[in-house]
Amino acid sequence: MPKTPDSSRRSEHSRQAILAATRALISEVGYEKVAIEAIAARAGVGKQTIYRWWPSKGAVIFDSILALSEDADGRDLALPDTGDLEADLKRVMRATVAEFADPDFEKPIRALTAEVINDAGLAAQYRDKLARPVDEAKKARLRGGQRAGQLAADADLDLVLEVLYAPLFQRWLQRSGPLTPEYADALVEAALRAFRPG
Amino acid sequence: MPKTPDSSRRSEHSRQAILAATRALISEVGYEKVAIEAIAARAGVGKQTIYRWWPSKGAVIFDSILALSEDADGRDLALPDTGDLEADLKRVMRATVAEFADPDFEKPIRALTAEVINDAGLAAQYRDKLARPVDEAKKARLRGGQRAGQLAADADLDLVLEVLYAPLFQRWLQRSGPLTPEYADALVEAALRAFRPG
Amino acid sequence: MPKTPDSSRRSEHSRQAILAATRALISEVGYEKVAIEAIAARAGVGKQTIYRWWPSKGAVIFDSILALSEDADGRDLALPDTGDLEADLKRVMRATVAEFADPDFEKPIRALTAEVINDAGLAAQYRDKLARPVDEAKKARLRGGQRAGQLAADADLDLVLEVLYAPLFQRWLQRSGPLTPEYADALVEAALRAFRPG
Amino acid sequence: MPKTPDSSRRSEHSRQAILAATRALISEVGYEKVAIEAIAARAGVGKQTIYRWWPSKGAVIFDSILALSEDADGRDLALPDTGDLEADLKRVMRATVAEFADPDFEKPIRALTAEVINDAGLAAQYRDKLARPVDEAKKARLRGGQRAGQLAADADLDLVLEVLYAPLFQRWLQRSGPLTPEYADALVEAALRAFRPG
DNA sequence: CTTTAACCGAGACGGTACGTCAGGTCTTTCC
DNA sequence: GGAAAGACCTGACGTACCGTCTCGGTTAAAG
Numbered sequence: 012m013p014k015t016p017d018s019s020r021r022s023e024h025s026r027q028a029i030l031a032a033t034r035a036l037i038s039e040v041g042y043e044k045v046a047i048e049a050i051a052a053r054a055g056v057g058k059q060t061i062y063r064w065w066p067s068k069g070a071v072i073f074d075s076i077l078a079l080s081e082d083a084d085g086r087d088l089a090l091p092d093t094g095d096l097e098a099d100l101k102r103v104m105r106a107t108v109a110e111f112a113d114p115d116f117e118k119p120i121r122a123l124t125a126e127v128i129n130d131a132g133l134a135a136q137y138r139d140k141l142a143r144p145v146d147e148a149k150k151a152r153l154r155g156g157q158r159a160g161q162l163a164a165d166a167d168l169d170l171v172l173e174v175l176y177a178p179l180f181q182r183w184l185q186r187s188g189p190l191t192p193e194y195a196d197a198l199v200e201a202a203l204r205a206f207r208p209g
Numbered sequence: 210m211p212k213t214p215d216s217s218r219r220s221e222h223s224r225q226a227i228l229a230a231t232r233a234l235i236s237e238v239g240y241e242k243v244a245i246e247a248i249a250a251r252a253g254v255g256k257q258t259i260y261r262w263w264p265s266k267g268a269v270i271f272d273s274i275l276a277l278s279e280d281a282d283g284r285d286l287a288l289p290d291t292g293d294l295e296a297d298l299k300r301v302m303r304a305t306v307a308e309f310a311d312p313d314f315e316k317p318i319r320a321l322t323a324e325v326i327n328d329a330g331l332a333a334q335y336r337d338k339l340a341r342p343v344d345e346a347k348k349a350r351l352r353g354g355q356r357a358g359q360l361a362a363d364a365d366l367d368l369v370l371e372v373l374y375a376p377l378f379q380r381w382l383q384r385s386g387p388l389t390p391e392y393a394d395a396l397v398e399a400a401l402r403a404f405r406p407g
Numbered sequence: 408m409p410k411t412p413d414s415s416r417r418s419e420h421s422r423q424a425i426l427a428a429t430r431a432l433i434s435e436v437g438y439e440k441v442a443i444e445a446i447a448a449r450a451g452v453g454k455q456t457i458y459r460w461w462p463s464k465g466a467v468i469f470d471s472i473l474a475l476s477e478d479a480d481g482r483d484l485a486l487p488d489t490g491d492l493e494a495d496l497k498r499v500m501r502a503t504v505a506e507f508a509d510p511d512f513e514k515p516i517r518a519l520t521a522e523v524i525n526d527a528g529l530a531a532q533y534r535d536k537l538a539r540p541v542d543e544a545k546k547a548r549l550r551g552g553q554r555a556g557q558l559a560a561d562a563d564l565d566l567v568l569e570v571l572y573a574p575l576f577q578r579w580l581q582r583s584g585p586l587t588p589e590y591a592d593a594l595v596e597a598a599l600r601a602f603r604p605g
Numbered sequence: 606m607p608k609t610p611d612s613s614r615r616s617e618h619s620r621q622a623i624l625a626a627t628r629a630l631i632s633e634v635g636y637e638k639v640a641i642e643a644i645a646a647r648a649g650v651g652k653q654t655i656y657r658w659w660p661s662k663g664a665v666i667f668d669s670i671l672a673l674s675e676d677a678d679g680r681d682l683a684l685p686d687t688g689d690l691e692a693d694l695k696r697v698m699r700a701t702v703a704e705f706a707d708p709d710f711e712k713p714i715r716a717l718t719a720e721v722i723n724d725a726g727l728a729a730q731y732r733d734k735l736a737r738p739v740d741e742a743k744k745a746r747l748r749g750g751q752r753a754g755q756l757a758a759d760a761d762l763d764l765v766l767e768v769l770y771a772p773l774f775q776r777w778l779q780r781s782g783p784l785t786p787e788y789a790d791a792l793v794e795a796a797l798r799a800f801r802p803g
Numbered sequence: 804c805t806t807t808a809a810c811c812g813a814g815a816c817g818g819t820a821c822g823t824c825a826g827g828t829c830t831t832t833c834c
Numbered sequence: 835g836g837a838a839a840g841a842c843c844t845g846a847c848g849t850a851c852c853g854t855c856t857c858g859g860t861t862a863a864a865g
Contacts, residue, residue, distance in 0.1 A: 020810055020862070043327060048851055057812040062853065125323045127383060129241060134384045142385065167395065169386065170376070174399055177379040178371035185325060186332045187340065188367065197365070201372055205403035218831070218841055244820060255843040260822065418837070439723065442825060453838040458827065521719045523779060525637060530780045538781065563791065565782065569772035570795055574764070577771040581721060582728045583736065584763065593761070597768055601799035614815055614857070640846055651817040656848065 021064070028054035029061060033075035034119065042122030045072060069126050073133050076123045077140055088148035096156035097203055103149075104179070104195035111183045111190055124184065146172055157208075166206040175202045219262065226252035227259060231273035236313065240320030243270060267324045271331050274321045275338055286346035294354035295401055301347075302377070302393035309381045309388055322382065344370055355406075364404040373400045417460065424450035425457060429471035434511065438518030441468060465522050469529050472519045473536055484544035492552035493599055499545075500575070500591035507579045507586055520580065542568055553604075562602040571598045615658065622648035623655060627669035628713065636716030639666060663720045667727050670717045671734055682742035690750035691797055697743075698773070698789035705777045705784055718778060740766055751802075760800040769796045 032053035036045045047068055051058045065071045091099050110116055127134045149172055156162040162171070178198055182188045230251035234243045245266055249256045263269045289297050308314055325332045347370055354360040360369070376396055380386045428449035432441045443464055447454045461467045487495050506512055523530045545568055552558040558567070574594055578584045626647035630639045641662055645652045659665045685693050704710055721728045743766055750756040756765070772792055776782045 020808095022811070025811075041327070046851060047853085051812090055812080057810095057814080058853080059813090059855085060811060063810080068852095121326050125326050128319050128323050128326075129239070131384060138383070138385055142383075170395060170399065173376035173379065174372055174396075174403075177375035178368070180379060181371065181375040185336070185340075186329060187336055197368060198372075201368065201403040204405070205372075205399040207402070218839090220841070223842075245822085246820060249843095253843085255841095255845090256822080257824090257844090258842065261841075266821095421837075437723070443827085444825060447838090451838080453840080454827080455829085455839090456837060459836085464826085517722050521722050524715050524719050524722075525635070527780060534779070534781055538779075566772070566791055566795065569775065570768055570792075570799075573771035573775040574767035576775060577767065581732070581736075582725060583732055593764060594768075597764065597799040600801070601768075601795040603798070614813090616816070619816075641848085642846060645817090649817080651815095651819095652848080653818085653850090654816065657815075662847095 022060075025054070025056050025060055026064070029056055029071065030075040030078045032056075033071055034079070037072065037075070037119055037122050038115070041118060042072065042125060047071070069130055069133060072122055073126055073136065076119045077136075079119070080141055088144060090148060090152040092152060092155055094159065096152070096159065096161040097199060099152065100175070100199045100203075101196050104175070104199055105192045107176075107179065108190045108192060108195045111179075121184075160208055162203070163206045163208045171202060171206050174205060175199065220258075223252070223254050223258050224262070227254055227269065228273040228276045230254075231269055232277070232317065235270065235273070235317050235320050239316060240270065240323060243320075245269070267328055267331060270320055271324050271334065274317045275334075277317070278339055286342060288346060288350040290350060290353055292357065294350070294357065294359040295397060297350065298373070298397045298401075299394050302373070302397055303390045305374075305377060306388045306390060306393045309377075319382075358406055360401070361404045361406045369400060369404050372403060373397065418456075421450070421452050421456055422460070425452055425467065426471040426474045428452075429467055430475070430515065433468065433471070433515050433518055437514060438468065438521060443467070465526060465529060468518060469522055469532070472515050473532075475515070484540060486544060486548040488548060488551055490555065492548070492555065492557040493595060495548065496571070496595045496599075497592050500571070500595055501588045503572075503575060504586045504588060504591045507575075517580075556604055558599070559602045559604045567598060567602050570601060571595065616654075619648070619650050619654055620658070623650055623665065624669040624672045626650075627665055628673070631666065631669070631713050631716050632709065635712060636666065636719060639716075641665070663724055663727060666716055667720050667730065670713045671730075673713070674735055682738060684742055684746040686746060686749055688753065690746070690753065690755040691793060693746065694769070694793045694797075695790050698769070698793055699786045701770075701773060702784045702786060702789045705773075715778075754802055756797070757800045757802045765796060765800050768799060769793065 029050060032050050033045065036049055036053065040049075045068070047058060047061055050056075050071065051061055061071060065074065090103055093099055123137070127137045146169075150168045153162060153166075153168050153171060157164050157166065175198055179190070179195070182194075183190060188194075227248060230248045231243065234247055234251065238247075243266070245256060245259055248254075248269065249259055259269060263272065288301055291297055321335070325335045344367075348366045351360060351364075351366050351369055355362050355364065373396055377388070377393070380392075381388055386392075425446060428446045429441065432445055432449065436445075441464070443454060443457055446452075446467065447457055457467060461470065486499055489495055519533070523533045542565075546564045549558060549562075549564050549567055553560050553562065571594055575586065575591070578590075579586055584590075623644060626644045627639065630643055630647065634643075639662070641652060641655055644650075644665065645655055655665060659668065684697055687693055717731070721731045740763075744762045747756060747760075747762050747765055751758050751760065769792055773784070773789070776788075777784055782788075
C-alpha cells in the first residue's frame with residue numbers, strides 16, 4: 012500500500028509503530044472512531060509520516076490488519092489431508108467457527124469488511140493479499156477430494172467454496188444466527204451433497 | 210428508531226423531508242460522507258430536529274433506507290409458484306442478480322450493510338424489519354416445494370436460504386466475482402442438489 | 408417594560424415567579440449565562456409567557472432587578488438629617504461602601520450596569536425608575552445643607568452628586584482600588600471643599 | 606492574553622487579521638453580537654486558531670481594543686504643561702469630552718467596559734495595560750501643579766484623578782447627562798477647589 | 804569526511820462537521 | 835383567550851479531526 016517514493020529511507024520503526032498503534036486503537040475504540048491524529052500520537056509519530064506513506068485512513072487500517080496475516084506469511088496454509096474430505100472440511104469449518112467467536116478477532120475483521128464493502132480498491136487488495144492465498148489452499152484440498160472421487164470432478168471450486176463459506180460469513184457478519192460446530196458440520200454436508208460426484 | 214420523547218407532537222412533514230434528504234445524499238455523495246448538517250440543510254430542518262428523534266447518524270441512514278421498503282409494505286412479497294420450484298427459484302435469483310446490478314440500489318445497500326456490520330442494534334432491526342419478512346416469503350415457497358417432493362421434507366429452510374443467497378450476497382459485497390444469470394442458475398441447482406428429497 | 412397588550416388578563420402569579428426565578432439565576436450563574444429557557448423552567452412557566460410580556464432577555468433581567476427596589480418603593484428614601492451635612496453624608500457614603508461590599512449585591516448590579524451600558528433604552532428606564540428617585544432624595548438633603556450654609560448656594564447639585572458618587576462607583580465597577588470607610592470620608596470631605604459656600 | 610502554547614510558531618498574520626476583524630465587527634454589529642465564527646470567517650482563519658490563542662470571546666475583544674492603543678505605544682502620553690494647571694487640565698478634559706463624542710470611539714469602549722465590569726481578570730489587565738500608563742502621565746502633571754503651589758502638596762493624586770474623571774466617565778457610560786466643554790471646565794474647577802493648597 | 808536532501812517529530816494552520824445550547828416563533832391542549 | 839408545554843428553525847458555541855504546511859533536528863547517501 013505504500014506510495015514508495017523511494018522507500019529506502021523509510022523508517023521501519025515508525026511503520027511498525029503506526030501499524031501497531033492502529034491495531035490497538037481499532038480494538039479500543041472501534042473502527043469508525045479511529046483517528047489519524049490518535050494513531051500519530053500513540054505511535055509517537057508526526058501526522059505527515061502517515062500521510063507520506065498511506066493515501067487514506069482506510070489504507071492504514073487495512074494495512075494494519077493485513078500486517079497481522081503477513082506475520083504468518085511463511086506459515087503453512089495447507090489444509091489437513093487425511094484422505095477423508097468430509098472429516099477434513101468439518102475440522103476446518105469448526106476451527107473457523109471458533110475463530111469467529113474470538114472477540115479479539117471481531118473488531119478488526121468487521122473493520123476490514125466495512126472498509127472493503129465501500130472501497131473497490133481495497134476490495135481488490137483484500138482479494139489478492141488475503142483471500143486468494145487462503146482460497147487457493149482450500150481449493151488444493153478440494154482438488155484432492157476430486158481425485159479421490161469424493162467431489163464431482165467438474166465442480167466449480169469457487170462455487171463450492173462460496174457455498175461452504177458464504178453462509179457462515181454472512182451469519183457472523185449480520186449476526187443472523189448462532190455459529191455452532193453443528194452448523195459447521197451441516198454446511199459441509201450440504202456442500203458435499205451439492206457437489207457429489209457422478 | 211425514534212427516541213419518542215412524545216411523538217404525538219412530532220412533525221410528520223419534517224420526518225419525511227429528513228428521510229428523503231438522507232436518501233438523496235447517500236446516492237450523491239456516498240454513505241461515509243453523508244453529514245447531519247447537510248441532511249438538515251437539504252431537508253430545510255434544524256439539526257436539533259434530527260437529534261431529537263434519532264440517536265445517531267447511522268440510525269437516520271438506516272431509517273431512511275428502511276422507509277423505502279415500508280412504502281412497499283402492503284406489497285406482495287410472495288414468490289411466484291408455478292409448481293416448478295427450480296424454475297421459480299431461478300427466476301427469483303436472476304431477478305436478484307439484476308437488482309444488485311442496479312446502480313441506484315448499490316450505494317444505499319452498501320451503506321445499510323456497513324451500518325449493520327458495526328452496530329448490533331441496527332443489525333437486530335434490520336433482521337426484524339427487512340430480512341425476516343422477505344425470508345418468510347421465501348420459506349413459504351420452499352415449503353411448497355417440500356410438499357411437492359421437490360425439496361427434502363426435513364431440510365432446515367434457514368440453511369437452504371443461506372446456501373442460496375449468501376454466496377450471491379457475498380460476491381456482490383466483496384466484488385469477488387461476476388454476477389450473471391448463469392451464476393444464479395448454478396446456485397439454485399447446487400442448493401436443490403444439496404437438499405434433494407430422499 | 409411589559410408590552411401590555413392588555414395586561415388585565417395577565418397572571419400576576421406568573422409575573423412574580425418569572426422575576427424571582429430570574430433573580431435567583433443571576434445570583435447563581437451570573438448575568439451572562441442566564442437563559443430564558445432556564446427562567447421559564449424554574450418559574451414553571453411557558454417560554455411564550457415570557458416573550459408575551461417582555462421584548463428581550465435584557466428586559467427581563469432589568470425588570471427583575473428593578474422589582475427589587477420597587478418592593479421598597481413605599482420605603483423612606485430620605486437621608487438622615489442631623490443638621491451636620493458632613494456627618495450625614497459620611498454616614499450615607501459609608502453605608503454605600505458597605506453595600507457595595509455585599510456579595511449578594513455584586514452580581515445583580517454588575518449585570519444591571521452591563522445592560523445599561525449597552526442599551527440606551529434601558530439606560531433611560533434605569534435613570535427614571537432607579538437613579539432619579541434616589542438622587543432626588545440626596546439632593547433634598549443637599550438643599551438642606553445649602554440653606555444651613557454648609558454648601559454653596561449656587562452649587563450645581565447634580566455635579567455635587569457626581570463628584571461624591573462617581574468616584575466610588577467607578578472604583579467598585581473597575582475594581583481600581585479598595586473601598587474603605589476612610590475612602591468614603593475622603594470623598595465627602597473633597598466634595599464639601601469643592602462646593603464650600605462663599 | 607495568549608495562552609502561548611509555544612508562540613514561536615504563531616502566525617503573526619493571522620493574529621493581526623483576527624484583531625482587525627474583531628474591531629470591524631464590534632463597530633458593525635455591537636459588542637454583544639460579535640460571534641467567534643464571524644470573526645474567524647472575516648479574518649479568513651479557522652476557529653481553532655482563535656481558540657488556540659485566546660481563552661474566551663471577551664479576551665479577543667479585549668485584545669483587539671488593546672491593540673489599538675499599543676499601536677500608539679511610543680506616543681507621547683505627557684499632558685501639556687504651560688505652567689497653568691487649571692488651563693492645562695481644562696484643555697485635556699475638553700479633549701476627553703470631545704473624544705467621548707466620537708462615534709467610532711463609542712462602541713469599542715462600551716464593549717471594553719462591559720467586558721471589564723464582568724471579568725476581574727480582564728479588569729486587572731485593563732488597569733495595567735491601559736489605565737495605569739495614562740494615569741501616571743496625568744499624575745506627573747498634577748505633581749508639577751503641586752510643586753507650583755497650584756494643588757495641595759499632600760493631595761492624594763489617585764483621588765484627585767477620580768474626582769476629575771469619574772463623573773465624566775459615569776455620565777458618558779450611563780448617558781445621565783450632556784457632555785459639554787462647560788461641564789469639563791466645571792469639573793476641573795471643582796477638583797481644584799477641593800484640593801486647593803493650604 | 805563533509806555536504807545536502809529526504810525523512811522525521813511536532814504542531815500551527817484553514818477548514819468541515821460534530822453534538823449541544825439557547826434564542827425566539829409557532830402549535831397543541833388544557834383550563 | 836391566556837397559559838403550560840414543548841417542537842420547530844436558526845445560528846453560535848467549543849471540540850475533534852481532517853489534510854496541508856512549515857519548522858528544526860537527524861540521518862544516510864552522494865560527492
